[in-house]
Amino acid sequence: MCRIAGIASLSLPAEELRPTVAAMCQALRHGGPDDEGLYACEQYNLVLGHRRLALIDLQPTGHQPMHYGDGRYTIAYNGEIYNYKDLRAELKALGHSFRSTSDTEVILAAFAAWGTAAFARFNGMFAFALLDSEAGELYLVRDLLGIKPLYYWRHKATLVFASEVRAFYCLDNPPAEHPHWPVYLMAYGHLPEPVTTLDGVRPLQKGTFLRYSLHTGEGRTEAFDTLSMFEKELDRGQAVRQVAAHLRTAVNRHLVSDAPIGVFLSGGVDSSVIALAAGEHLGERVETLSMDFREKAFSERAYQQKMVDRLSGRHHRYQLEKEEFHFFLPDIIAAMDLPSSDGINTWFIARYAAQCGLKAVLSGLGGDELFGGYPSFHRMRTATRLQKAAVPLLRSFRYAKEKKLRRLAFLSLPGLAGLYLFLRGHFSPLTIARYLDLDEQEVWDLLESEPVLPGNNHMTPENRASWMEMNLYMQNQLLRDTDVMSMTHGVEIRVPMLDKDLVKTTLRLPSAVKYAGPAAKGLLVDAFRRELPREVWDRRKMGFSFPFADWMKEDEWIRSKILSGSPASVRLMQQFERGRLHWSGLMSILLLRTHRYAAPRTFLGA
Secondary structure, eight states: EEEEEEEEESOOOHHHHHHHHHHHHTTTTTGGGGGEEEEEGGGGGGGEEEEEEOOSOGGGGOOSSSSEETEEEEEEEEEEEEEHHHHHHHHTTTTTOOOOSSSHHHHHHHHHHHHGGGGOOOOOEEEEEEEEETTTTTEEEEEEEEOOOOOEEEEETTEEEEESSSGGGSSSOOOOBBEEEHHHHHHHHSSTOOOOOOBBBBEEOOTTEEEETTTTEEHHHHHHOOOOOOOOOOHHHHHHHHHHHHHHHHHHHHHSSSSEEEEEOOSHHHHHHHHHHHOOOOOOOOGEEEEEEEGGOOHHHHHHHHHHHHSSSSEEEEEHHHHHHHHHHHHHHHOSSSSOHHHHHHHHHHHHHHHTTTTTTEEOOHOOOOOOTTTHHHHHHHHHHHTTTTTTHHHHHHOOSSSHGGGGGGSSSSSHHHHHHHHHOOOOOOHHHHHHHHHHHHHHHHHHSOOOOOOOOOOOOOHHHHHIIIIIIIIIIIIHHHHHHTTTOOOOEEGGGGGGHHHHHHSSSOOHHHOOOSTTTHHHHHTTTTTTHHHHHSSSOOOOOOSSSHHHHHHHHHHHHHHTSOHHHHHHHHHHHTTTSSSHHHHHHHHHHHOOOOOOOOOOTO
C-alpha cells in the first residue's frame, strides 16, 4: 500500500507541474515512508508521483512510477493484488516477461495483454493511475469494493488526482471549500461519497475507471465490475461449505507479503475467524495483536485469551491508558483526511502494530456487513414500513422531546438515505440548521440531494440492510478511517472479508439461509463452529470502541476547543456531560471546530 498523486494539463508543461506533484507527495509521505518517485511526461504535460510502503518486492525493482512495454505503459499504484502470482503465470505463458517480483508489474503486463478487461481480473484492493503513452490516455482505476481511496478534480484544462484530499491544498490555486460539508458531517458523522470538504473534488466511484484523453482533456467513467444480490438457490450445508472455503482462500491470499504481517484479534467472531484461518496457514509463525483497557466494561481480554490459547503463534497485547488518549488526541484529529467521528481506535492499534515491527495486519472488517452483525438487519423491515407514512406526519416528529421519536423525521427522506439516517444519523436537520445558522428546509434539501443512491426495493429487508451498511457506513467511515489512520503509522490493514470472490459468493446466498437463526452472523459461526471457542461466538456483541464518554468528559483540550465556540457548541457540550449526547456526536462538533488540512506527524516505530 502506498500513496499516489498526479497532474495532467493541456496548458502547463510537465516541468512546471513537477514541483507541485512533489509537494503533493510530500504531504502524503506518511502513507509511503520507504521510497518516493516522480515521472514527468513532457509529451502530454503529465506528472505522476508515488510514495511507497514496501510490502512485496522490497528491492529497488519495485520502485514506482514503474514502466513496462519499452516505456509505453507507466503506473503509480496504491494497493495489493492478491491473485497476482496466478495472473503472472498466465501472462508468462502468453509471452510476457518480468523484471521484478512485484504485483505492480503484473498490473502493467495485464493491461498490455487485455486492456481495460484486465481490471475485472484483479482480486485485491487498489487505486492507480496508468498511462498508455501510445494511445495518449490516462486511466484512473479504483477497486470493486472501494477499499483504497482515490480523489480527482477536473478544472478547466487540468486533471488533478491524489490518494488523500489534503494533497489538493498543495496546488497554487486549490479548490474552494465545499460550502455544505458541515451539514453532512453533522447528519452522518462522516462525509458520504461523493461529498468531500473541497468543492469539485470527488472520489472515483468504486469498481470504475476514468478514461482521460491527454490530447483533448475529455474523460468518461466506466464500470469494469459489479456486485449482485440476486439470490441463488442453496441449502444451509452448501452455504456453510462455500463460506468456509472462500474465507480460508481469502486469508491465504491476504497473507502474501515480503514484510512482517500480523492479525488483529479483538475477541469477536470476525477477527477470531481470520486469526484461525491465518493460524492454519502459518502455524507458529502467526502473530496476533490485541488492545485492552483497564476499564472492565470495555475489556475483551478473556475472549482474546481464549483465541490465543487456540493459536500457536506469538501474541502482542496492548493496554491503552486514558493518559495516552488525552496526549495523542490532537495528533489523531490532525491525521484525519476527511473528518470522521470514528477511527481513533484504529489509530492506536495501528501505532502498536508499527511498534511490534509489523507492516501489514489483517482485520475482520466487513463481517458484520456481509453476515448480518448490526441491529439494522433486524430493524430494516419495520423502518421500511414506517417510511411509507405521509411525509408531513413523519416530518412533524422533529419537534419531539425524545430522541427516538425525533429520528422518525429522517424517514421523510426517500430511499436508503432516509433509512440510514433514521438508524444511524447523528443530529436532526433542525439541530443542524440552528447550529450552522441555516434555514432548516435548506438542510432537508441538501440531505435529499446527496448522496444519490440506487433503488433496491427488489431486495429482502436483510439484504437492503447489508447493501446500506456496505455502501454507506462501511464505505464512507470504516474503510476510510482504516486506510487513513493506519497509513499514518506506515501500516497496511488488509480486509480478507472483502475478498472479491468471498463477497460475490456471500451476497448471492439466499437471505433465508444467510440470516437464519436468532444469533447474529450465524452462518459465519457455523462455517467455523468446530474451531471457534463457544465463549467467543455465544456472547453479547461488543463494538470495537473505547471508554470514550468518560475520557472525553475529562479531556481539557476538547473542552477548550468546544467551549470557546458558539453558544450552540456550549449547549451541546452540556448535553454530552449530562449523558444526552453520544460521544460520536460531540466528536463531530469537535471536528467542526478543529478540522484543518496538514501533513500529519508520523509515528513509525514510536
